[in-house]
Amino acid sequence: xxxxxIVITKRDLSDPKIQNIIVQEKAARxxxxxxxxxxxxxxLILNPxxxxxxxxxxxxxxAWALLExxxxxxxxxxxxxxxxxxxxxxxxxxxxxxxLVEGIMSRNFLKAFRCGGIGLGIGLAWGTIILLPANWIYIxxxxxxxxxxxxxxxxxxxxxxxxxxxxxxxxxxxxRTTAWTLIAGGMGLGQGxxxxxxxxxxxxxxxxxxxxxxxxxxxxxxxxxxxxIQGSSANGEFSRMVGIMVIGMLVGVxxxxxxxxxxxxxxxxxxxxxxxxxxxxxxxxxxxxxSPKSDIYIFKDPSVxxxxxEVFQVGTKLEIRDLxxxxxxxxxxxxxxxxxxxxxxxxxxxxxVLEFRQKEVG
Numbered sequence: 001x002x003x004x005x006i007v008i009t010k011r012d013l014s015d016p017k018i019q020n021i022i023v024q025e026k027a028a029r030x031x032x033x034x035x036x037x038x039x040x041x042x043x044l045i046l047n048p049x050x051x052x053x054x055x056x057x058x059x060x061x062x063a064w065a066l067l068e069x070x071x072x073x074x075x076x077x078x079x080x081x082x083x084x085x086x087x088x089x090x091x092x093x094x095x096x097x098x099x100l101v102e103g104i105m106s107r108n109f110l111k112a113f114r115c116g117g118i119g120l121g122i123g124l125a126w127g128t129i130i131l132l133p134a135n136w137i138y139i140x141x142x143x144x145x146x147x148x149x150x151x152x153x154x155x156x157x158x159x160x161x162x163x164x165x166x167x168x169x170x171x172x173x174x175x176r177t178t179a180w181t182l183i184a185g186g187m188g189l190g191q192g193x194x195x196x197x198x199x200x201x202x203x204x205x206x207x208x209x210x211x212x213x214x215x216x217x218x219x220x221x222x223x224x225x226x227x228x229i230q231g232s233s234a235n236g237e238f239s240r241m242v243g244i245m246v247i248g249m250l251v252g253v254x255x256x257x258x259x260x261x262x263x264x265x266x267x268x269x270x271x272x273x274x275x276x277x278x279x280x281x282x283x284x285x286x287x288x289x290x291s292p293k294s295d296i297y298i299f300k301d302p303s304v305x306x307x308x309x310e311v312f313q314v315g316t317k318l319e320i321r322d323l324x325x326x327x328x329x330x331x332x333x334x335x336x337x338x339x340x341x342x343x344x345x346x347x348x349x350x351x352x353v354l355e356f357r358q359k360e361v362g
Contacts, residue, residue: 030330046276049256059097060248063090087183088127095123099190110292119190126186134179145171177216184212188255197282207255215247270353285310303327304350
């Protein structure tokens with residue numbers, strides 16, 4: 001080993017070139033604190049199963065409140081425009097609320113209005129198109145039930161005049177389940193169509209069908225329970241409210257459940273007001289920035305550019321790329337221009353800290 005000493009003069013210390021190197025070296029590092037490195041879990045409120053289920057429930061209650069005054073209940077029968085519009089209006093309003101909620105939870109109100117508006121339109125269009133075939137199936141199965149399992153002879157052959165049991169109840173449940181399954185298939189499409197994501201569209205269809213099926217299956221048992229509790233004073237108003245709310249809740253729950261089960265890669269926010277919020281990677285590229293049009297919207301941070309970084313899928317790997325931002329992109333404390341991400345990597349953009357996670361392949 002050489003004994004030669006390295007001598008640094010005062011002139012060297014004041015040399016602008018040396019100062020630039022030191023500044024660049026400092027800018028290329030952003031040490032992570034123990035809190036930033038610590039793992040984080042998504043809480044109940046920020047779990048899509050919870051907030052989408054809640055949105056579906058509120059949407060269903062709003063639909064019931066709008067339609068119920070339009071149902072004529074005179075003379076022991078129920079009819080009127082409220083029942084005619086039940087399917088399309090319920091699909092539209094549940095579609096509106098489950099479309100709004102993701103943007104609201106991300107504090108991205110432009111995204112919320114866009115997805116909610118498209119959810120409203122798609123739900124209304126889907127419900128209107130499916131209305132006739134769903135009603136035909138419902139009526140045919142109910143009529144078949146009345147033939148196979150005739151109501152008591154002293155009762156008229158209208159299902160509204162008494163609550164069916166046994167085989168007739170089974171046929172009514174089959175009819176209702178089929179109709180609601182068909183209608184609910186379009187309730188969760190708003191976000192996928194708004195964001196042009198095939199995966200989100202498929203998730204919306206799957207979640208809607210599953211929620212509509214189970215909710216429709218429970219609709220008449222709920223009515224039977226209400227009829228048993230209320231006795232001769234029973235009417236369809238309360239049981240219809242509970243039944244529609246259960247359908248809305250289950251559609252929302254299954255939309256969130258399908259999202260959780262199908263996600264392959266996602267980011268979890270580890271700082272700020274969205275701490276614990278997960279952002280699933282659905283688009284390629286996925287934009288991170290301060291613009292409300294970004295897929296991960298980082299708000300109220302002047303150091304973040306409108307389009308600060310993007311995440312590209314390359315095969316089974318995801319690569320983050322800095323879009324020439326002045327403040328840069330840091331992964332595990334080091335500034336990067338582009339880097340393939342590994343599950344557990346900590347990404348810092350401005351003041352925001354995100355943890356990247358990816359399911360293992362194979």
